[in-house]
Amino acid sequence: MHPVRKQRLIFVLFIITAASTAVALMSYALRQNINLFFAPSQIVAGEAPVGVRIRVGGMVVEDSFKRAADSLDASFVLTDGPGQTRVYFSGILPDLFAEGEAAVAAGVLAEDGSFMASEVLAKHDENYTPPEVADAMKKAHEANQ
Amino acid sequence: MASFYQWFHRMGSPRWFYEKSGRWLPWLAAAAFLLIGTGLIWGLVFAPEDARQGNSFRIIYIHVPAAFLALAGYYVMAVAGAIGLIWKMKLADMVMKSAAPLGAALTFVALFTGAVWGKPTWGTYWVWDARITSMLVLLFLYLGVMALQHAYNSLDTAARASALLALVGTVNIPIIYKSVDWWYTLHQPATIKLTGAPSMHPDMFRPLLLMILGFYAFYALVLILNTRAEILHRERRTGWVQSLSE
Numbered sequence: 390m391h392p393v394r395k396q397r398l399i400f401v402l403f404i405i406t407a408a409s410t411a412v413a414l415m416s417y418a419l420r421q422n423i424n425l426f427f428a429p430s431q432i433v434a435g436e437a438p439v440g441v442r443i444r445v446g447g448m449v450v451e452d453s454f455k456r457a458a459d460s461l462d463a464s465f466v467l468t469d470g471p472g473q474t475r476v477y478f479s480g481i482l483p484d485l486f487a488e489g490e491a492a493v494a495a496g497v498l499a500e501d502g503s504f505m506a507s508e509v510l511a512k513h514d515e516n517y518t519p520p521e522v523a524d525a526m527k528k529a530h531e532a533n534q
Numbered sequence: 535m536a537s538f539y540q541w542f543h544r545m546g547s548p549r550w551f552y553e554k555s556g557r558w559l560p561w562l563a564a565a566a567f568l569l570i571g572t573g574l575i576w577g578l579v580f581a582p583e584d585a586r587q588g589n590s591f592r593i594i595y596i597h598v599p600a601a602f603l604a605l606a607g608y609y610v611m612a613v614a615g616a617i618g619l620i621w622k623m624k625l626a627d628m629v630m631k632s633a634a635p636l637g638a639a640l641t642f643v644a645l646f647t648g649a650v651w652g653k654p655t656w657g658t659y660w661v662w663d664a665r666i667t668s669m670l671v672l673l674f675l676y677l678g679v680m681a682l683q684h685a686y687n688s689l690d691t692a693a694r695a696s697a698l699l700a701l702v703g704t705v706n707i708p709i710i711y712k713s714v715d716w717w718y719t720l721h722q723p724a725t726i727k728l729t730g731a732p733s734m735h736p737d738m739f740r741p742l743l744l745m746i747l748g749f750y751a752f753y754a755l756v757l758i759l760n761t762r763a764e765i766l767h768r769e770r771r772t773g774w775v776q777s778l779s780e
Contacts, residue, residue, distance in 0.1 A: 397620040401701060408702040412709070424718040425663040446718060483657030485586060493720055510656045515722040517591060517734040519582030 426493050430472030432502065439498050445474055446493040446512065454488055467492065467504075478506040485511035546623040548765040549774050555758045562755040569748030577741035584738075593651045595742060598726070599749035601644035604672060605707055607637040607753060611679065612704045615697030625761075627693035628768065630700065631683050632760030636753065638676035645669055648721075656720060664713035665721035668706055675703040689768070 390398070416423060426446035427437040437443055445467060453466035453475075464477045465488070476494045486492055486509065496506035518526070544550050577595035584591035611633035618626035648666065649659040660666065679696045686692040714723045726732045732739050769775045 394620050401616045401619055404698065404701050405704060408705045412705045416709070420717070423664050425661065425720055426718050428718070446720075483655075485655055486657075490586075508658075510658055510661065510720060512720055513587065513655050513722050515725045515733050517594075517725065517738050518585050519735055519737060520585040521582075522735055523585030 428469040428472065429467050429474040430469050432474050432498060432504070433472035437498055439500055442495065442497060444493055444495045445476065445498075445504055447474070447491065449486070449488045449490060449492050451488045465492075467494070474502065474504050476504045476506050476509070478509050480509075482509055483511040485513060487511075490514075546621070546625050548625050548628065548769055549772075551625055552762055552765050555762060559755065559758065562751050562758070566748055566751035566755050569744050569751060571748075573741045573744035573748050577738075577745060581738050581741050582735070587655055590651060590654050591738075593647050594725075595745050597644055597647040597651065598742060599745045600640045600647065601669070602746055603749045603753045604637055604640040604644050604669075605710060606750075607633055607640060607757075608672065608675070608700075608704070608707055610757070611637060611676075612697075612700040615693075615700040618693050619697045619701075624768075625765075627689070627697075628761050628764040629757070630679070630693065630697060632757055632764050634676050634679040634683065634696070636756055636760060638673060638680065640753075641669065641673040641676060645673065661720045663719040663721055664717040665710065665719045668710045668713050671706055672703075672710060675699065675706060678703075 426444035429445060429447050431437055432445060437445070447467035447469040450466040450468050450473065454463065455465070456463045460479070461481065462477070462479045463482065464475060467474050467476055476496075478494065478496075491512035491514065493510045493512050494504060494506035495508040495510075496504055498504055573595065578592055581592070583589050611630050614626045614630040614633060617623055618630060645666070648669075652661075653659050678699050682696040682699060683692050686695065711724075713719060714721055725734050726739075726742075734742070766775055766778075
């Protein structure tokens with residue numbers, strides 16, 4: 390390779406390396422801020438700030454959903470395995486919100502560890518199945534238990 | 535190796551590329567038309583609906599191929615920019631310039647279809663999570679390259695400035711790709727994986743695969759058409775271009 394071209398090639402590689410290093414250090418320093426939400430185990434461990442607007446995300450625990458008979462007040466428990474957080478919300482939930490599925494709630498964490506949400510979003514997973522297959526899988530799962 | 539270098543240097547001649555690529559166009563157009571046509575009808579009409587999302591999942595047949603090519607197209611643009619910087623190859627500069635608006639359009643399509651799908655699925659059009667934000671940064675990178683191309687009177691300075699921006703921006707591509715694994719995001723992780731089977735039923739996945747291949751053919755077709763237009767514009771005063779119109 391011609392020496393001038395080689396020098397330019399080294400220059401190009403240097404730019405890419407320098408930019409990658411800068412961005413890697415930056416995103417490492419800001420890693421908590423880049424996360425869209427806190428996991429319930431982080432809230433239990435006291436890592437989430439109280440009284441400011443944050444988001445919490447996890448799986449909606451089966452049979453934890455409660456809806457008031459006379460209003461839109463609802464509550465449910467989010468879990469990521471080790472931790473659990475009860476979320477209170479008043480309003481209309483997204484169509485895909487369901488127990489056993491993931492959800493992200495935005496709101497304020499109270500002193501007692503419960504979460505007052507002003508917005509609830511459903512989080513979809515990466516799996517796509519036709520209804521018949523989903524039914525068959527559900528039946529097979531129930532038969533196993 | 536010697537023949538590769540010969541081919542590489544011949545590719546640098548806009549005239550040679552113009553004459554060669556003219557013969558590829560009908561094949562690319564036919565492939566894109568057939569693949570996208572079949573994929574769309576198969577995906578939108580015959581593929582089964584999703585158990586949870588119903589029919590709204592069908593936006594995947596546009597969203598995922600557009601996002602794929604928005605990312606792959608950025609590498610095309612950055613590699614062309616690097617070749618232009620190192621070898622001072624005029625054709626590479628023209629390819630880089632032609633790739634920018636095409637990539638910007640595909641990125642916009644991916645963001646727009648994502649927002650349309652997000653409303654019924656998540657309950658919101660937009661959320662500032664790592665995947666969506668880094669995709670927006672990609673759109674701005676494409677727009678930045680387009681703006682730099684028009685910011686200089688000298689073609690060489692414009693090419694050098696936008697190649698530098700394109701190269702710095704390559705950092706963003708692995709970030710977009712891995713953002714759903716590295717951080718908590720609302721966007722779901724990848725359905726199509728490099729290793730392992732896709733987490734999607736084969737009846738839904740096959741039309742998606744056709745659409746992705748079709749988008750690749752479409753991308754190649756539009757990129758070559760854009761580049762040919764750029765060649766004609768820049769070489770309009772040369773004898774071979776003038777003889778084309780005679």
